Amino acid sequence: MVGMIDLTKAVLAGVRRATAFWGAAPSALLLALVVNCGVADKAAAIPAFARQTGQTCSTCHTAFPQLTPFGRRFKLGGYTAGGGDTKDLPQLSFMLQSGYTHYNVGLTAPTGNYSSPPGGGFNGVNNYVDLAQQIAIFYGGRIYGNLGGMLQATFSNSSSRDFAIDNSDIRYADSFKFYNHDVLWGLTANDVPTMQDVWNTTPVWSSPFITSAFSLSPVANTMIQSFGPGQTLGGGGYLFLNDTWYAELSAYGSLTPKAQLTLGIPGSSVGPAISGLAPYYRVAMEQNWGDHSFMIGAYGMNANVTPAYSYGFGTDNMYDAGFDSQYQWITDVHAVTIRANYIWERQLLNSSFAQGFSANPTDYLRSLKIGAEYVYNNTYAFTATYFQITGSPDAVIFSQNAFMSPNSSGWIFDLAYLPFSHGGPDLWPWFNTRLGVSYTLFTKFDGSATNIDPTNCPYCRNANNNNTLFVYALSMF
Template sequence: MAAAKIQQDAEVVVSKRRPGPVAWGAVCAGLLAGAAAFLALGAGPARALPSYARQTGQPCASCHTIIPELTPFGRRFKIGGYTLQGGDWQGPPLAAMYIAGFTHAKAPYDYPNTNAQANDPNGASPQSNTPPAGLHANNNVASQQISGYIAGRLIDNVGSFIQITGDPVGGTAFLDGSEIRYANTLKLLGQDTIVGIDVNNSPTFQDPWNTTPAWSWPQFASAVSPGATLYSPPLTHIEGGYGGIVGGAGVYAFWNDMLYLDVTAYKGLPTPALQAFNTGNSATDAVSNVAPYWRLAVEPHWGSHYLMVGTFGMYGQITPGRQYGYGTDNYLDVGFDSQYQYDGDQYSLTVKLTDIMEWQTLNATYGLGGSSNLNDRLNSFKANASFVWDHTYSIGFGYFNITGSSDCNLYGSLVAYCMPTTGTSNSVIASPNGNGLIVDLSYVPFAHGAPGPYDYKTWNARLGVQLTTYLHLYGGTTNFDGSFLGGTHNASGNNSVFVYALLAF
């Protein structure tokens, strides 16, 4: 799609039904007053919802290379507040989604082994876990997600993506990733500028690129792994540590169809709000004071080529488990990201790089004996590329790498050589390091619509298979926790095949 056409579309996104002069005080007060109703669980990535197609009259292929990865037009639709109209739909902006999946791991999950101690030369019982009720040691078929949405234009210049999710695996229902946006246009330094206010419940959920944590590739993952049946490396705090415990309001601007700036302030939710939205309780981590988030990106483009280079970050003070009296754990996350996208008529190519550096000052965790170091580092790097033919067939390749400080109490297993006082983690060498590869193949049958009832305004679907290979976990390739149990206690034992199916309507 030509740059001139994208520029024109970006202006239309927020000018379709533009009100009079911007009453910023009233708008801000109104959004902040309503924010409490939507500030809960951390976000999963937004999907291609038929409610947006009904509202705009556009097929899903206009906004997505393949769902849910955004095209240049899709990014501008989001920045414009989800308010672009053009369809003949007059009903409420409602949608629903169902996701099912099958997960196969290379090695079956480890049940408790009463004879494990005899196999352990250190004479200590190794770690072992059982799968949750309703799941098997391997080859799990599960309904992953059932969601309802209020997604689209609410009033002039105000739109939303609000998601209520049921988790059949965990047996819970909760307010999932959600946001409300106000957007308008003005002239700034002689150039057209989209300005807006955003209220959301998870840092990076508001970002229009697929490089920040809430949107990062792959956008689909098994609900029974990691955590339930497989191991995985630790992540930086901005990659999910704030989900479900904060609410935030911020302002953003998109200048000259190129320069994007977003500043958001987050505040921890009180226990009654966490319980009301079924996203936490009195033992949930608490965010002290205001946690600032920032985002700066520039996206020059020529023809159908778009290149984004940006940075983002956040500083948060966390009271782990709301155990007050030991100070706070302070996390400074600084990320750098880049995305190249060719968005042609027949095919698209998207290449993404993200590097997140985290500085940890673990006052509370150290005081509670959960870490051996007061100061630690963690780094998360991701690189991936996806090729999409006709918005219908896709293949993607990704690499991830986690590195960080060795910390005996934080990462050491019970039999770690450093002799931790807790030994509740997974590394015999007290290391968080891990890396691996991901391949994803998928098919979207209704991106352009189809005859009969399968109209793009009514249905959307994606079928896919995803292969994950771990090269290292917790600093090792085999026996990374020192348990001598084999299987998933080797990095390669956690390799998995995930087959998924999504249906939205």
């Protein structure tokens, strides 16, 4: 394995020296596919799970990482279900993600929200090729008895080139009978709110499932959407009654900036500082009948936050209330999934307002995401997602925004080919890969559809200038 990694590094270095960013897409992406087949953003279809259960990826996923009802029960059961053969293989898996990113219009000046573009570079550059955008290692499955987990560490080839702890979840789960009711219960410890969730609606596992490290994103996001892996540590307990009713209560606290840096989180990504513990709740009802399943649920988080780690001025209070739903129709050949998620956030900015970090003592944000996906034979997947964020204008929080507004909206389309969902090649049957193309279309960006950076004309941009094409290859082995 070390030799393969060294060889891969040498190949990547040679390609980077031999090709410029623009005009390099065809040859670079071809090499990415060769490297992937020879040998993240969000990934959960790890081969260790397939080895442990003896199932193909299509049993747990419609198109990884989206879960089927079986996949959701596997996760709720603590990642411990067996049926396969793991005696001679460690519960380790690896991931390589490569990609080509193209802006509709290249970035031309270090101004406004574009002072630090992803990956760096100006002068009209609008093509980014990265053959090793992410390299990850996973431990997944049963640890001992009813204890299991999924632990991930990822190298991200962004401007800071970090190797850091990523989405991780450890569980203990068991079941019992209460009169005539089936009760599944569990304890979870994880490093980011909603990491433990089993539906593909809440922030960590929602669309887009694979993203580019070089794409631009609107400034505004709700608190529960803003936390990254390794910024918090939390845990709690859950119950799943009669395979229908789900309830969870957890709590999260922030790791110190020093602890986050120790875990590999770059200083620029250190998240909000939760003061004390922030309670998190999740309730859902899922009904399954025949080939159909339907879920409706709610979740939320209430946190006292110290803005910018500036102590001595009290705290802000952030309350997020989320509502979500998911419908699935899954047969041997066809799979249709429809999802909806809405988050309402109230920000009581007592500390921020006192320190001049906000123009208003109270702000609000609203985040909406609606999407649908069709998968044919677990091999071809098409996803369309509409996203929108709206809220209170704030002249300080959005000071780099010409309209001082958080309002953004758009569409994300993804077309993917998954050749090994029903089983990998004979040489390594647990190999899986996803080859795809994604397009993000902005109808509004940071407050407007046009002139979103008018103070810097002739470099002012329209929302659709930030439209992004992303061609990717993600492999798990």
